[in-house]
Amino acid sequence: MPELRASALVDAPVAVVAGALVETSLIAGFGVKVPGPLLCLGDVLTGPLGVRLTVTRADLSGVSAAGDFLELHTDLVVTGAGTMVVDRVSWTTVGGVVGRFADVTVGRGMALRVLQKRSALLASRCAELREARVVVGAAIVRDGRLLAQQRSYPESHAGQWELPGGRVEDGEKPTDAVVRECVEELGVPVVVGEQVGPDVPLKKDMVLRIYAASLAEPGGDEPEALEHNAVRWLTADELPGVDWLPADRVLVPALQTLLN
Numbered sequence: 001m002p003e004l005r006a007s008a009l010v011d012a013p014v015a016v017v018a019g020a021l022v023e024t025s026l027i028a029g030f031g032v033k034v035p036g037p038l039l040c041l042g043d044v045l046t047g048p049l050g051v052r053l054t055v056t057r058a059d060l061s062g063v064s065a066a067g068d069f070l071e072l073h074t075d076l077v078v079t080g081a082g083t084m085v086v087d088r089v090s091w092t093t094v095g096g097v098v099g100r101f102a103d104v105t106v107g108r109g110m111a112l113r114v115l116q117k118r119s120a121l122l123a124s125r126c127a128e129l130r131e132a133r134v135v136v137g138a139a140i141v142r143d144g145r146l147l148a149q150q151r152s153y154p155e156s157h158a159g160q161w162e163l164p165g166g167r168v169e170d171g172e173k174p175t176d177a178v179v180r181e182c183v184e185e186l187g188v189p190v191v192v193g194e195q196v197g198p199d200v201p202l203k204k205d206m207v208l209r210i211y212a213a214s215l216a217e218p219g220g221d222e223p224e225a226l227e228h229n230a231v232r233w234l235t236a237d238e239l240p241g242v243d244w245l246p247a248d249r250v251l252v253p254a255l256q257t258l259l260n
């Protein structure tokens, strides 16, 4: 299988770059049809010439999509100077001299041009997302289950599930916002841990950032839905079947890893 590699250094943390990579606007300009604004595991991308690729990875380590005769992988490597983005494109070549000639003259040239253009788009989107407002969410785990809560508004999202959290206020540390929001929404204090998964873009200038958390007083009051319809404790197996808000669906693999 011929393979083409290209790499570029992006001046942004890996969570920002991984988040920018799941935005489908980054690839929609190349004639690729996408199912929604954010790439999720299992999504099918339809490209020119009937190429169909299934997303097999979309997390902090990068994004992959694979089809019958084409595979795309973008790996992210943390360096002291930013995030190294390593693209690998591999495809099955049509046999014989003609096939190999087409490969060299058409396939490689096309792939390189696409990668160069996407690399520039990625760098400028990461610069925007670095400055974006942050909505924090808490991935509260107890006894191998994740707490989710069901929204009651707006009408378009009522009934869908999300993690406790909200916008970080001016001058507030994101981890402090997690604690404040959990007290406001659930009536309980939490201890905040590491970030889970990428910074998922919500709109042009806002990202969703999830932190692992645990109840500060495990034997204390039960978390209650003070501003939502309901709370639920979910197992890793239950996560993919939940009607999540779109940005939270992107985070399901990372949340399953947290639970496992």
Ligand SMILES: Nc1nc2c([nH]c(=O)n2[C@H]2C[C@H](O)[C@@H](COP(=O)(O)OP(=O)(O)OP(=O)(O)O)O2)c(=O)[nH]1
Binding pocket: 135, 136, 137, 154, 162, 163, 164, 165, 166, 167, 202, 208, 245, 246, 247, 248
């Ligand atoms: N708290 C929280 N917000 C989420 C999640 N996923 C997700 O897309 N969001 C979005 C919904 C909201 O647009 C925004 C959070 O805003 P917010 O908590 O400050 O207040 P809100 O729901 O009233 O927001 P809004 O409708 O006024 O935009 O982030 C999640 O898991 N937790």
